[in-house]
Each structure stands twice: as C-alpha cells, then as structure tokens.
Amino acid sequence: MIELRGVSYFVADESTPDGRRAILDDISFRVPTGSTTCIMGVSGTGKTTLLRLMAGLLKPNSGEILIDEQDIAPLNENELNEVRAKTGFVFQYGALFDSLSVGENVAFGLHEKRHPKKEVEEIVAARLSEVGLPGITEKLPSEISGGMRKRVAMARALATSPQLIFYDEPTSGLDPVMAGVIDDLIVRLKIQNNTTNVVVSHHLESILRISDRVLMLHAGKLVANGTPDEIKNSTSPVVQQFLQGNPVGPISVT
Amino acid sequence: MARRETLFSPFFAFIGQLASLLWESLGYIFRGAVSYRHTVAQMSEAGVGSLLVAMITVGFSGAVAGLYLGAQLVKYGQQGYAGGFVGKSLALEIAPVITAIVFSARSGSAMAAELGSMQVTEQVDALRSMGVSPTRYLIVPRLLATVIMLPLITVLANAAGVLGGAIAVAGSGISSSVYWESFKSFTTVDDQVQGLLKTIPFAILIVLISCCQGLNTKGGARGVGRATTSAVVFAIIAVYVADYFLSVVLQDALLWRR
Numbered sequence: 132m133i134e135l136r137g138v139s140y141f142v143a144d145e146s147t148p149d150g151r152r153a154i155l156d157d158i159s160f161r162v163p164t165g166s167t168t169c170i171m172g173v174s175g176t177g178k179t180t181l182l183r184l185m186a187g188l189l190k191p192n193s194g195e196i197l198i199d200e201q202d203i204a205p206l207n208e209n210e211l212n213e214v215r216a217k218t219g220f221v222f223q224y225g226a227l228f229d230s231l232s233v234g235e236n237v238a239f240g241l242h243e244k245r246h247p248k249k250e251v252e253e254i255v256a257a258r259l260s261e262v263g264l265p266g267i268t269e270k271l272p273s274e275i276s277g278g279m280r281k282r283v284a285m286a287r288a289l290a291t292s293p294q295l296i297f298y299d300e301p302t303s304g305l306d307p308v309m310a311g312v313i314d315d316l317i318v319r320l321k322i323q324n325n326t327t328n329v330v331v332s333h334h335l336e337s338i339l340r341i342s343d344r345v346l347m348l349h350a351g352k353l354v355a356n357g358t359p360d361e362i363k364n365s366t367s368p369v370v371q372q373f374l375q376g377n378p379v380g381p382i383s384v385t
Numbered sequence: 386m387a388r389r390e391t392l393f394s395p396f397f398a399f400i401g402q403l404a405s406l407l408w409e410s411l412g413y414i415f416r417g418a419v420s421y422r423h424t425v426a427q428m429s430e431a432g433v434g435s436l437l438v439a440m441i442t443v444g445f446s447g448a449v450a451g452l453y454l455g456a457q458l459v460k461y462g463q464q465g466y467a468g469g470f471v472g473k474s475l476a477l478e479i480a481p482v483i484t485a486i487v488f489s490a491r492s493g494s495a496m497a498a499e500l501g502s503m504q505v506t507e508q509v510d511a512l513r514s515m516g517v518s519p520t521r522y523l524i525v526p527r528l529l530a531t532v533i534m535l536p537l538i539t540v541l542a543n544a545a546g547v548l549g550g551a552i553a554v555a556g557s558g559i560s561s562s563v564y565w566e567s568f569k570s571f572t573t574v575d576d577q578v579q580g581l582l583k584t585i586p587f588a589i590l591i592v593l594i595s596c597c598q599g600l601n602t603k604g605g606a607r608g609v610g611r612a613t614t615s616a617v618v619f620a621i622i623a624v625y626v627a628d629y630f631l632s633v634v635l636q637d638a639l640l641w642r643r
Contacts, residue, residue, distance in 0.1 A: 188510050212516040220514035226507035240515045
C-alpha cells in the first residue's frame, strides 16, 4: 500500500516573496494493495513530480510518503535501494540505457539481483513478448521506434516482478491497438500478481478502462479523488473542463 | 529560515559533492563492489584513447624544452646539463601535468558528456529506480580505470618527451651520448616517483569533477554542452592548483626521507 500524508514539494523561485514555489501543495491520498490509481491533469501540474516522489527519486519538502507503512521521505540512498527492490518505474520516454542492447536492458535488474543466467533469458523473452516485441533482444535502443522503446522500458520495469509499479504516461504516443495491449497488461498484472499501480496519464479512455480510483491534480493541488464513475459524474468545473477538453473554463491555458 | 546564498555557496556545495562522491566511491571499492568488466572497458576507452595524444603533446613539449635549453646551455658552455634539465622537468612537471590536461580534455570531457546525456534522458534515474547506485555503476569503474591508466600514460608520454628532447638538442650541436649521460646522472628515481605520485590525485580530481558535472546536468543538449565545458575547465584549474601544493608536499616528503 502507498499512502501520502500532506506531501509538499517546492522549487526555488526568486520572483515569489519567500523565494520558492509549490509544485505540489499538501497532497494526501492512499493507493490500496492490488489496485490501480490514475493521476490525471493538464501538463505541468506536477503529475510526474508526484510519481517521482513516490518512487523515492525526489525528496518532499514536507509530509510523509508511506510504502507498505514505511516512511521513505527520511531514508538515504542505500536504505531507499531496499525499498526500490520491490518497485518498478516506467519512464515517460523509456530511459533505456542506450549503450546496452534491448535484451541487456530488460535483463539489467535481474543481473543486478544475481538471478541465474538461464532463467534471465527466459524472463527477458517472456516480458518482451508480453509487450508485443518478441525477438528484438539484439537491437540497440537507437534502432527501434519511440513507441517500441517505451514498451521495452515497460518490459524492463516488470522483469523483476515488482509489487509496486509506477507508470509515467505508459500509453501516450502508442497506436490505439498497442495502447489497448498495454492497458490489458496493467490490468492483468494487477489481477494475477496483486500489484499496486500508480499511472500518470491524460489518455481518458485508458484511465477509465484501467483504474480503480482516479485523482486529478490542478495547479499543485489535489482537486478530485474518486472512482472512474464518480469522476465522470463530477460536478467540479475543473474536472468537467478536463474531461470534455474545453478550452474555456477554470483551467487557464495562458 | 532558508540559508543565505552567497557568491561562494555553489562553489562550496560543489566541493562538498566531490568529497561525498569520493567517500561513497571508496566505500564501494573497499567493499569490493566493483564491476571489473566495466573497469576494463573504461581502461581501454579512456586510457588507450588518450595515450597517443599524450605522447605527441609531451613528446613535442620535451622537444621544445630541449631546443631552448640546448641553445642557452651551449652559449654558456654547459652542454652537460641538457639531458638532466630536460629529464627532470619532464619527470617532475611537464609529463604529469600535460598528460593530466590531455586526459581531461580527451576523456574527462567524454565522461561528462556521457553522464550528462544519461542524466537528461533519465537514464540515471532509471538506474536509481532499479536500486542501482549511479556512483557504483558509473563512477567507480571510471575512477579505478583512470587511477590505473593515468600513471601508465604518463610514463610513456614522459619517455616520448625525453626522446623529443634528445632529437631537439642535437640541433644545438649537443651529441646524443652527452645528452643521455647527463639524463642518467641528473634525473633520479625520486624525480620519476614524485612525478608519478602526482598523477594519482590528478586522476581522482579529473574523474570526480567530470562525473559530478555530468550528473549535475540540467536542460537538454545545451546543458550537456555546458557540463562538458565546465568539466574540462574546472578539471584543468584543479590540476594546476593541486600540482603546486602536491609539489610542495612531495618535495619535502622525499627530502625528509633521506
């Protein structure tokens, strides 16, 4: 289970009176084990920052981030590495190691955990075919398309069978059929392995298809938290503007 | 209350970051958490790549030293000092420092650029997200490879310099047997050791500064360029400043030993 209590994150900004600007302001929510929570919101509202905080890649300025009841905010890198052994992170642009082949990328976490070599090959092949990319282990990341890189990144994050998985826009830039395949995989992992998933996305169809709960961030604040149906029927003007893609409304685009 | 930023606080923050990277790297090295495959790969990548450039630059530096010294010494009838002067200056100063500068320009810049582009494409975060320390995976192999390779390159560059000097003094009419005799009697083992001892702190400074700049990279391709430039500039400054203080300390230490 993941739980956030009053998490705030600031960046330095000379133009404000106290020299800092809140990217995230007093965020609290929980993601129960074996469920999927989607975080939506317009670009630049801190969705990715929130995901990186939960994965321990950034430190909050205040608040607690509990992963299985353990607050990760005060931990140092070595202690965090133990927590990270049970988490996986799918980066928005893949973040594949470009000096390693696709197969070595997917095998990376397994080699670090000293898995037997024979099993590694099988797991790599299985993960790659799950994301619709069998038989490309020899290719380099620079030789495959952006959408393929993203799916390889997903195979890499899933190779070590993590219990908590963070997805940063897993379906953006994929064709609709492939987006459906990825959505199905997220749902299937949740059911089969009881994984806890946090998905940052603004792909509405996929959000409604995969999530148990939906959060909406706007201007660094949590403005909605409910089931997909509650979100669809929300009376909040911010949520409705986002769902309808209306250029006019409380979300200012300028 | 937020700490007050002064003009020097980024400088001290950088020094602190270098120190903690060094401490962390030493921790991994003493625990034996070292990838030998990556270290060997870095040795050939960084070391062999810099070797030829170092031999050419130090070779010609030796030749220029021989050219000027030869002309002066002949004027005062002191041909017998030529080999010793050239040899001593190469061993103590020219070979270690020029090799360090060449290494920083050729391989330190490559380290900063590679780590910088890994940083901006989130590959460094990907390592961390998989529980792999960027210090252990990226910095330790580069540090070990450089600490091993820089002294070796310096020895070969030094040899090229002495040879360059031998060729150049011939132009002033100093015979090669006089040059080599002078070289042998004036350039001591202590001089060679003192020069080589300097290369180890140089290696540590170059790698840590370059890697630190790489990991601090922000803002895309332009950020990578900026990190690479400042890695080379800072490393060269650090090498020269360290060179002075190391020379003071080492000279005294080697004198005191006798």
